[in-house]
Amino acid sequence: MENIPIFRTPDEMRAWSHEKHNQGKVIGCVPTMGALHEGHLSLIRACAKDCGETIVTIFVNPIQFAPDEDFEKYPRNEKEDLSLAFGAGATAAYCPSVATMYGGDPSVFVIEEKMTKCLDGLSRPNHFRGVLTVVAKLFNATNPDRAYFGLKDYQQILLIKQMVHDLDFPVEITGCPIIREPDGLAMSSRNRYLLSAERKDALCLSKAIDAVTKMFNNGERQTRNLEWLARTIIESASTSKIDYISTRDAEDLSPVKDIEKPTLFALAIYIGTTRLIDNTVLTPVKEEQ
Amino acid sequence: MENIPIFRTPDEMRAWSHEKHNQGKVIGCVPTMGALHEGHLSLIRACAKDCGETIVTIFVNPIQFAPDEDFEKYPRNEKEDLSLAFGAGATAAYCPSVATMYGGDPSVFVIEEKMTKCLDGLSRPNHFRGVLTVVAKLFNATNPDRAYFGLKDYQQILLIKQMVHDLDFPVEITGCPIIREPDGLAMSSRNRYLLSAERKDALCLSKAIDAVTKMFNNGERQTRNLEWLARTIIESASTSKIDYISTRDAEDLSPVKDIEKPTLFALAIYIGTTRLIDNTVLTPVKEEQ
Numbered sequence: 001m002e003n004i005p006i007f008r009t010p011d012e013m014r015a016w017s018h019e020k021h022n023q024g025k026v027i028g029c030v031p032t033m034g035a036l037h038e039g040h041l042s043l044i045r046a047c048a049k050d051c052g053e054t055i056v057t058i059f060v061n062p063i064q065f066a067p068d069e070d071f072e073k074y075p076r077n078e079k080e081d082l083s084l085a086f087g088a089g090a091t092a093a094y095c096p097s098v099a100t101m102y103g104g105d106p107s108v109f110v111i112e113e114k115m116t117k118c119l120d121g122l123s124r125p126n127h128f129r130g131v132l133t134v135v136a137k138l139f140n141a142t143n144p145d146r147a148y149f150g151l152k153d154y155q156q157i158l159l160i161k162q163m164v165h166d167l168d169f170p171v172e173i174t175g176c177p178i179i180r181e182p183d184g185l186a187m188s189s190r191n192r193y194l195l196s197a198e199r200k201d202a203l204c205l206s207k208a209i210d211a212v213t214k215m216f217n218n219g220e221r222q223t224r225n226l227e228w229l230a231r232t233i234i235e236s237a238s239t240s241k242i243d244y245i246s247t248r249d250a251e252d253l254s255p256v257k258d259i260e261k262p263t264l265f266a267l268a269i270y271i272g273t274t275r276l277i278d279n280t281v282l283t284p285v286k287e288e289q
Numbered sequence: 290m291e292n293i294p295i296f297r298t299p300d301e302m303r304a305w306s307h308e309k310h311n312q313g314k315v316i317g318c319v320p321t322m323g324a325l326h327e328g329h330l331s332l333i334r335a336c337a338k339d340c341g342e343t344i345v346t347i348f349v350n351p352i353q354f355a356p357d358e359d360f361e362k363y364p365r366n367e368k369e370d371l372s373l374a375f376g377a378g379a380t381a382a383y384c385p386s387v388a389t390m391y392g393g394d395p396s397v398f399v400i401e402e403k404m405t406k407c408l409d410g411l412s413r414p415n416h417f418r419g420v421l422t423v424v425a426k427l428f429n430a431t432n433p434d435r436a437y438f439g440l441k442d443y444q445q446i447l448l449i450k451q452m453v454h455d456l457d458f459p460v461e462i463t464g465c466p467i468i469r470e471p472d473g474l475a476m477s478s479r480n481r482y483l484l485s486a487e488r489k490d491a492l493c494l495s496k497a498i499d500a501v502t503k504m505f506n507n508g509e510r511q512t513r514n515l516e517w518l519a520r521t522i523i524e525s526a527s528t529s530k531i532d533y534i535s536t537r538d539a540e541d542l543s544p545v546k547d548i549e550k551p552t553l554f555a556l557a558i559y560i561g562t563t564r565l566i567d568n569t570v571l572t573p574v575k576e577e578q
Contacts, residue, residue: 010457022311107403108421108448108455114396132397133456140457159397166397167422168299168429 004086006093010141013094017055017143025052029144029171030090031135034058035075035189039179041088043148046176048089055142056085057094059101063109064130075189094142101137109133110167112159115253119155119266120277123243131156132163139169151175152186154264154279158253178278180206186278193274201237202271205278208233208245212265216282221259223247226282234269243268243275250281259284293375295382299430302383306344306432314341318433318460319379320424323347324364324478328468330377332437335465337378344431345374346383348390352398353419364478383431390426398422399456401448404542408444408555409566412532420445421452428458440464441475443553443568447542467567469495475567482563490526491560494567497522497534501554505571510548512536515571523558532557532564539570548573 007013017027028051030043047054058081065071082093110132115121121128139147149157157175164171179187184206185199194202208230215229227245234240248255250262259282266279296302306316317340319332337343347370354360371382399421404410410417428436438446446464453460468476473495474488483491497519504518516534523529537544539551548571555568 010459014459104454105403106451106455108399108401108452110397110399110456112397114394137455137457140459162395163397165393166395166426167399168426170299170303170429 004091004093006082006095008096009100010096010137013055013092013141014143016092017053020053021143026146027051027053027055027142027144029055029057029138029142029147030085031057031059031138031147031149032081033060033074033189034078034081035192036081036084037179037187037189037191039150039152039187041084042179043150043176044085044088044090046174047146047148048091050174051146053091054089055092055094055144056090057138057142058082058085059094059096059134059138061101061130061134062098063102063133064127066124066126069124070190070193073193075192094138096141101134110136110163112162115155115158115162118248118253118255119244119246120268121155123268128156128159132159135160136163136167136169139171144171146172146174148174148176150178152178152188152277152279154266154281155253158251184210186276188276190274190276194271198239198271198274201239202274202276204234204237204240205267205269205276208267209265209278209280213280213282216259216265221284223256223259223263226265230265230267234267237271239272241270243270293380293382295371295384297385298389299385299426302344302381302430303432305381306342309342310432315435316340316342316344316431316433318344318346318427318431318436319374320346320348320427320436320438321370321374322349322363322478323367323370324481325370325373326468326476326478326480328439328441328476330373331468332439332465333374333377333379335463336435336437337380339463340435342380343378344381344383344433345379346427346431347371347374348383348385348423348427350390350419350423351387352391352422353416355413355415358413359479359482362482364481383427385430390423399425399452401451404444404447404451407537407542407544408533408535409557410444412557417445417448421448424449425452425456425458428460433460435461435463437463437465439467441467441477441566441568443555443570444542447540473499475565477565479563479565483560487528487560487563490528491563491565493523493526493529494556494558494565497556498554498567498569502569502571505548505554510573512545512548512552515554519554519556523556526560528561530559532559536571 028047116128161173212226230245248264250264262283268277317336400418405417450462501515519534537553539553545552551572557566
């Protein structure tokens with residue numbers, strides 16, 4: 001593991017990618033903020049399976065946090081993260097400092113103006129501007145052919161795909177399934193903030209998803225009924241507070257009333273002070289006519 | 290000339306650049322909107338001198354024009370432009386269509402939030418968002434090591450340098466001097482809009498620049514006096530209308546009252562319905578103490 005390269009600047013990172021490309025290697029990238037869990041490791045494994053080289057980036061990106069959010073307390077343990085990443089198949093790591101990434105008074109940002117007007121884009125106003133800007137920077141440093149993101153951040157993946165399309169980045173984006181704890185809670189670096197009673201309450205998220213999926217599979221197509229069911233389940237947890245429960249077109253995030261095609265059912269809630277998200281895509285099976 | 294490649298899509302363009310990089314070539318890029326004049330040709334020559342390959346891009350970028358501006362009437366003559374570009378040393382051209390560049394309902398843009406708050410950024414609200422977005426796209430298609438822009442668009446170069454820095458594009462930006470007609474008028478594709486009486490009036494721009502430079506060289510350091518002189522000269526032309534006359538720090542465009550370091554003196558005026566810009570950088574010589 002000591003021989004696996006860790007890069008700290010875009011120039012160093014790029015030189016390595018350039019060399020690998022010259023050797024004909026396909027380069028995959030898994031951008032993370034560290035605090036790696038099985039969700040991240042599944043991305044790294046998927047990347048390592050597809051690509052000759054797998055770069056894991058570890059960077060807690062200040063500009064995607066609002067001042068009242070958890071940037072300061074976000075868990076950081078580079079040594080452990082690197083060990084996990086390499087164990088899952090990473091062949092290089094890009095771990096720039098905040099000074100390297102945002103030195104010199106930055107004023108240029110990448111923004112999206114349509115699909116950011118809902119869900120997390122609405123709850124966290126500058127969040128996706130921070131995400132798109134850092135992903136553009138990470139792409140310009142790592143030069144990947146492919147990049148892997150978790151579908152738990154469903155809106156994020158749609159936005160990154162849109163950025164890749166709109167700015168002509170030569171990167172193929174792959175979304176990987178949500179990985180859950182045995183009891184159903186979607187893996188998240190923020191789960192470690194949860195106190196023990198909160199950890200139990202947090203299950204209301206996956207329970208809501210399960211119940212909504214069942215109701216949908218039983219034929220319910222009206223989103224207000226699906227949302228009502230989810231709200232009832234979330235509100236039954238004593239430490240929960242709903243940020244949003246929302247049903248939206250899975251491709252463009254436009255609002256949906258009656259489900260006729262693949263539709264995102266997305267939730268964001270607070271458990272105590274910890275904000276958690278979860279989602280599923282509800283896909284109607286074409287009935288025999 | 291038939292053998293010099295003209296690319297229409299990012300993928301084609303990238304494949305060529307990739308091959309040239311593999312051959313160890315340094316790639317330069319000269320982004321243009323066509324309607325090439327000696328100003329552009331000086332950029333192409335500078336690029337061809339520095340770089341093994343010179344890509345000229347020709348694309349009239351709709352998103353940097355406001356609805357009331359001259360996108361429709363902007364001169365287009367690809368054949369003549371290509372001939373001029375190749376004559377000056379271009380070894381490839383990238384000429385995408387509007388559909389290729391902006392198909393599929395784009396919603397992601399590159400913005401700048403500090404230096405766009407003045408000069409052309411103020412007069413043309415979404416202009417630089419369009420410029421930065423298209424330049425990011427052109428960089429992602431052409432993958433240049435270096436890119437060349439004219440100093441007539443002084444604010445544009447500062448913004449592109451900022452973008453390259455902030456988004457980690459591996460491109461070195463070079464600004465090239467303003468090229469002028471024999472009588473002093475700065476070369477511009479828009480000069481061809483001028484009627485004959487207007488063409489004479491347009492000289493007020495370079496006359497103002499010359500007079501301000503002389504006043505500055507004679508020791509004047511107060512920008513309000515320099516601006517007053519320029520205003521007097523511009524207003525003496527009967528078809529002229531001032532958009533702005535502005536004196537700003539040459540590095541960050543902050544306002545300047547007394548000139549102590551390199552300072553941009555910039556003008557934007559209308560001659561009839563044609564908007565023209567010009568500028569110079571006033572650099573105080575360090576006096577013997």
